Amino acid sequence: MASAALLQRLALLTVAVQLTAAASGDTTATSTAAGQIRVNCGASVSAADSDGRTWDRDDAPSAGGGGVAAAASYEDPSLPSAVPYMTARVLDSTYTYSFSFPARRVFLRLYFYPVSYAGRAAGDALFGVAAAGVTLLRDFNASQTALALNAAYLVREFSLNVTAGGGNGRLDVIFTPSSDAHYAFVNGIEIVPVPADMATKPAPTLANGGRPDPMPIRADTAFQTMYRLNVGGTPVSPGADSGLLYRTWDEDSAYIYGAAFGVNYPKDSNVTIRYSSPPYAAPESVYATARSMGPNAQVNLNYNLTWILPVDAGFYYLLRLHFCEIQYPITKPNQRVFYVYVNNQTAQAGMDVIALSGGIGRPVFADYLVVTAPGAGQTDLWVALYPDVKTSPEYYDAILNGLEVFKLQTYDTNSLAGPNPPLPAADGDSGPRAKKKKRAEFVVGWAAAAGGLVAVLVGCFCAWAICRQKNTKAAIVDVPKKPVRETQALGLHGPTETYVFSVTAQK
Ligand SMILES: *[C@@H]1O[C@H](CO)[C@@H](O)[C@H](O)[C@H]1NC(C)=O
Ligand SMILES: *[C@@H]1O[C@H](CO)[C@@H](O)[C@H](O)[C@H]1NC(C)=O
Ligand SMILES: *[C@@H]1O[C@H](CO)[C@@H](O)[C@H](O)[C@H]1NC(C)=O
Ligand SMILES: *[C@@H]1O[C@H](CO)[C@@H](O)[C@H](O)[C@H]1NC(C)=O
Ligand SMILES: *[C@@H]1O[C@H](CO)[C@@H](O)[C@H](O)[C@H]1NC(C)=O
Numbered sequence: 134m135a136s137a138a139l140l141q142r143l144a145l146l147t148v149a150v151q152l153t154a155a156a157s158g159d160t161t162a163t164s165t166a167a168g169q170i171r172v173n174c175g176a177s178v179s180a181a182d183s184d185g186r187t188w189d190r191d192d193a194p195s196a197g198g199g200g201v202a203a204a205a206s207y208e209d210p211s212l213p214s215a216v217p218y219m220t221a222r223v224l225d226s227t228y229t230y231s232f233s234f235p236a237r238r239v240f241l242r243l244y245f246y247p248v249s250y251a252g253r254a255a256g257d258a259l260f261g262v263a264a265a266g267v268t269l270l271r272d273f274n275a276s277q278t279a280l281a282l283n284a285a286y287l288v289r290e291f292s293l294n295v296t297a298g299g300g301n302g303r304l305d306v307i308f309t310p311s312s313d314a315h316y317a318f319v320n321g322i323e324i325v326p327v328p329a330d331m332a333t334k335p336a337p338t339l340a341n342g343g344r345p346d347p348m349p350i351r352a353d354t355a356f357q358t359m360y361r362l363n364v365g366g367t368p369v370s371p372g373a374d375s376g377l378l379y380r381t382w383d384e385d386s387a388y389i390y391g392a393a394f395g396v397n398y399p400k401d402s403n404v405t406i407r408y409s410s411p412p413y414a415a416p417e418s419v420y421a422t423a424r425s426m427g428p429n430a431q432v433n434l435n436y437n438l439t440w441i442l443p444v445d446a447g448f449y450y451l452l453r454l455h456f457c458e459i460q461y462p463i464t465k466p467n468q469r470v471f472y473v474y475v476n477n478q479t480a481q482a483g484m485d486v487i488a489l490s491g492g493i494g495r496p497v498f499a500d501y502l503v504v505t506a507p508g509a510g511q512t513d514l515w516v517a518l519y520p521d522v523k524t525s526p527e528y529y530d531a532i533l534n535g536l537e538v539f540k541l542q543t544y545d546t547n548s549l550a551g552p553n554p555p556l557p558a559a560d561g562d563s564g565p566r567a568k569k570k571k572r573a574e575f576v577v578g579w580a581a582a583a584g585g586l587v588a589v590l591v592g593c594f595c596a597w598a599i600c601r602q603k604n605t606k607a608a609i610v611d612v613p614k615k616p617v618r619e620t621q622a623l624g625l626h627g628p629t630e631t632y633v634f635s636v637t638a639q640k
Contacts, residue, residue, distance in 0.1 A: 168326075169323070169324060169325050169326065169379075170189075170232055170322070170323065170324040171186060171187065171188045171189060171217075171321065171322070171323045171324075172188065172189055172190075172191055172217075172230070172321065172322045172323075173189065173191060173216055173217040173220060173320075173321060174191045174193075174202075174217065174221055174222040174244075174319045174320055174321055174322060175191055175201075175202035175203055175204070175220035175221045175222045175223070176188070176190050176216075176220040177190055177191075177202065178190050180215075182213075182217065183213050183214035183216075184214075184370060184371050184372035184379075185372065186371070186372070188321065191220075191222060193222055198224070198226050198227065198228050199222070199224075199228055200224035200226075200228060200316075200317075201222070201223050201251055202220065202221075202222060202223075203220070203221050203222075203223045203250035203251040203318075204221075205218065205219045205220065205246060205248050205250065205320075206248050206249045207248050209246075209285035209286070211284075211285045211286075212285060213370075216321075217244050217320050217321030218244065218286055218320050218321070219246075219320075220320065221246070221250050221318045221319065221320045222318060222319055223251050223253065223316055223317075223318045224260075224308050224310065224316060224317040224318065225310060225316055226310065227307065227309045227310075228307075228308050228317070229305050229306065229307045229308075230305070230306040230307075230308075231303060231304075231305050232303060232305075232306070232324060233302060233303050234295050234302070234303060234304045235295070236295050236296040236301055236302060237294075237295055237296075237326055237327075237329065238292060238293065238294050238295070238327045238328075238329060239293055239295060239304070239324050239325060239327055240290055240291070240292055240323070240325040240326075240327055240378065240379075240380075241264060241269075241290070241291045241292075241293050241304070241306065241322070241324055242288055242289065242290045242291075242321075242323040242324075242325070243262065243269075243270075243288070243289045243291075243306075243319060243321070244286070244287075244288050244320045244321030244322070245275045245279075245287045245289070245318070245319065245320055246285065246286040246287075246320050247275035247276040247278075247279050247286075247287075247318075250318055253316055255275075255276045256274075256276045256277075257314070257315055257316060258274070258275055258276065258316050258317065258318050259272055259274055259311040259312070259315040259316075260272075260273055260308055260309055260310045260315065260316070260317030260318075261273065261308075261317075261550070262306065262307065262308055262309075262317075263306075263307045263309070264291070264298075264304060264305060264306045264307065265293040265294060265297045265298045265300050265304060265305075265355060266298015266299065266300070266547055267293065267297070267298065267355040267542050267547050267548065267549055268546075268547060268548040268549065269289070269291055269355075269357070269549050269550065270289065270549075270550050271548070272311050272550075272553070273550075273553065274553045275287060275318075277554070277556065278554055280556055281553070281554040281555060281556050281557065282554065286320075289357070290357070290358040290380075291358070292355065292356040292358070292539070293355050294352065294353040294354070294355070297353035297355065298547075304324065306322060325377075325378055325379055327378065328376065328411070328413055350451075350502075351544070354541055354542055355541075355542040355549055356451065356540060356541060356542070356549075357539065357549045358380075358537070358538075358539055359442070359444055359450070359538040359539065359540050360383070360388070360442050360536065360538040361381065361383060361536075361537045361538075362382065362383050362384070362385040362388070362440075362535060362536045362537070363382040363383065363384065363385065363418065363419045363422065363534075363535060364385040364397075364419075364422075364423065364424045364533045364534055364535055364536055365385065365397030365398065365422045365423045365424030365533070365534065366382075366384070366397070366399075366418060366419065366421070366422030366423075367384060367418075367422075368381070368382060368383055368384055369381065369382035369416060369418050373416060373418060375412045375413050375414075375415065375416035375417070376411065376413025378413060382415075382416070382418075382419055382535070385424065385440060385536065388440045388442055389438075389439065389440055389441075390439035390440065390441045390515070390517075391436075391439070393436045393437075393438060393439075394424075395424050395425055395426045395427050395438045396425055396426075396427050396428070397422065397423065397424045398422070398423060398424075398425070398459075399421060399422050399459070400420075400421045400459030400460065400494070401460050401461055403461075404459050404460070404461075404493055404494045405494050406420050406421055406457065406459075406494050406496060407495060408496055409491070409495065412496075414455070414496065414498055415455050415498070415534075415535050419534055419535040420455065420459070420496045420534050421457075421459060422459075422534065423532050423533065423534045424438070424532070424534075425438075425469075425530050425531060425532045425533075426438050426518065426520070426530050426531050427530070430520075430528070430529040430530070433520055433529050433530055433531075434520060434529055437474065437517035437519045438517060438518045438519070438531060438533075439515055439516070439517040439518075440515070440536065441513050441514070441515055442513065442514040442515075442538055443511050443512070443513050443514075443554075444505070444511065444512060444513070444514050444538065444540065444551075445510075445511060445512075445540065445551030445552065446505055446506065446507070446509060446511060446512040447505060447506070447507045447508050447509065448540050448543065448549075448551070449502060449503065449504050449540075449541040450503045450505065450514065450538055450539065451500055451501070451502055451538070451539040451541060452475060452500065452501040452502075452503060452514070452516065452536070452537070452538055453498050453499070453500050453535075453536070453537040453538075453539070454473065454498060454499050454500075454501070454516075454535070454536055455496065455497075455498045455533075455535030455536070455537075456484075456486040456490065456496070456497050456499070456533065456534055457490065457494065457495065457496045458486050458487055458490070458492075458493045458494070458495075459493065459494065459534075460493075461493070463486075463487065463493060463528070464487065464492065464493045465487060466485050466488040467485060467488075467524055467525075467526050467527065468487065468526055468527040468528055469485070469486065469526055469527070469530050469532060470483055470484065470485045470520070470521045470522075470523075470524055470526040471484050471518050471519060471520050471521050471530070471531035471532075472484065472517075472518065472519045472520075472521045472531075473499075473501070473516070473517075473518060474518070474519065475501055475514070475515065475516055475517075476514060476515050477515060477517075480501045481499065481501075482523070483521050483523065483524065484499075484521070484531075486532060496534075498535075509552060510552060511551075511554065514538065516536065518531035518532075518533060519531065
């Protein structure tokens with residue numbers, strides 16, 4: 134696997150891409166220097182997926198623990214493409230896929246389609262995966278995870294520093310069945326180089342008093358992508374991503390709390406998205422759509438626009454909020470200013486996208502570090518927006534264009550592994566999300582787990598049903614500048630032990 138010939142071909146490919154990029158003056162490709170690797174596990178020939186990306190055949194030997202190549206017993210109609218899902222490598226003992234790879238940061242994506250293979254029941258697969266010295270998955274039950282997420286297939290995305298774990302010049306991906314009675318399987322392995330400055334810089338600054346020494350994020354930290362949402366927009370498929378990173382961006386509406394959806398809208402047609410740095414932070418389609426609170430200032434002052442994102446307890450999370458003002462008349466500072474709350478704490482007061490970005494159509498993102506309480510199982514991340522009226526802005530509103538949540542590895546146990554998500558209760562299918570048809574679940578979107586909460590709280594928000602109009606263009610209206618009672622910003626206390634740090638804001 135990952136033979137010298139393959140690497141050579143990839144290196145050539147990269148050169149070609151860079152030349153094209155330079156010729157067209159496009160900065161997109163300059164950030165992804167080295168080649169990419171895609172293995173169609175269990176397949177004897179290379180093949181293209183629906184995005185036109187080529188997946189190489191799987192050369193793993195059947196002797197020496199390489200298990201067996203198997204075909205899926207059934208093709209679910211929701212699979213985006215037969216490649217790489219319809220073939221798998223099925224492993225009865227520990228097996229290592231070994232890739233020669235330059236020392237750098239990469240996305241490692243593992244593709245799983247849990248059905249029966251080679252006569253083995255899907256539910257008998259239970260295994261761990263490790264790479265770059267970090268446990269990525271432990272006792273992973275793909276069937277249960279897919280059931281819990283109401284998804285046919287799963288893609289797990291990790292960001293790894295290839296140098297970590299002694300792997301200088303190679304990346305070993307190790308699959309280990311949990312016991313003799315269980316097996317491991319994988320349908321696809323993808324390795325995509327990540328620009329070095331895409332992971333966060335160390336030494337975050339403290340936004341919300343109480344902890345003088347926020348955790349520095351080490352350069353070799355491994356991350357797992359938990360959520361990547363095109364807020365107020367439509368899903369972005371890997372082929373439509375920027376920077377040749379082949380990320381998937383999901384819709385955000387499944388994660389909104391209660392019935393207060395705010396309004397989602399596209400950019401004005403005369404607004405151009407202009408990046409100040411290479412556009413790999415997020416594609417234009419993420420910045421070109423947004424969700425705001427709604428047209429009515431009084432309504433906005435009475436609710437928080439909130440996303441609830443279930444995550445594994447006991448880890449640190451990096452939240453990346455993408456912003457871009459995309460509609461007139463918001464072109465100047467102090468027109469739309471708002472709070473960002475994370476887990477009911479003020480992560481940011483006075484968030485003013487224009488002041489931060491420098492103008493309409495200018496993307497910017499801000500990172501926050503969240504420390505969840507020690508413990509097993511799941512916990513919810515709450516991300517909420519609310520008007521900050523301290524400086525009497527012109528509009529009492531808030532905006533968000535994109536939202537990413539990354540889990541950080543533990544430094545003591547070098548692990549990213551969380552529990553398998555719990556199955557929803559048999560009769561608990563009444564939440565709005567449960568009604569959604571079976572869908573692709575790119576990252577760990579635990580909508581099903583949050584469904585119960587939503588059902589309980591919908592009632593409180595029915596008064597604001599007015600905010601639900603979707604695709605409304607006029608998201609902003611004038612409000613009288615009369616004094617308003619302000620929400621109290623909470624300090625570092627509350628029901629959960631959570632610390633929120635503002636890390637960076639970058640254009
Ligand atoms: C995996 O989860 C499924 C669904 O909950 C269950 O039926 C199966 O027994 C589990 N497999 C193992 C090995 O625990
Ligand atoms: C990877 O980690 C090493 C330290 O282990 C660090 O020196 C290097 O800068 C890191 N590389 C990237 C791309 O972050
Ligand atoms: C862009 O279009 C909007 C309405 O669609 C208008 O209000 C605004 O004045 C226009 N701006 C410019 C610079 O043309
Ligand atoms: C935030 O506050 C709400 C209302 O008090 C509460 O129900 C919820 O559990 C809190 N969320 C977190 C993550 O603490
Ligand atoms: C919005 O959330 C903040 C932080 O949790 C809370 O203090 C405030 O009461 C909430 N406001 C409304 C109107 O729900």
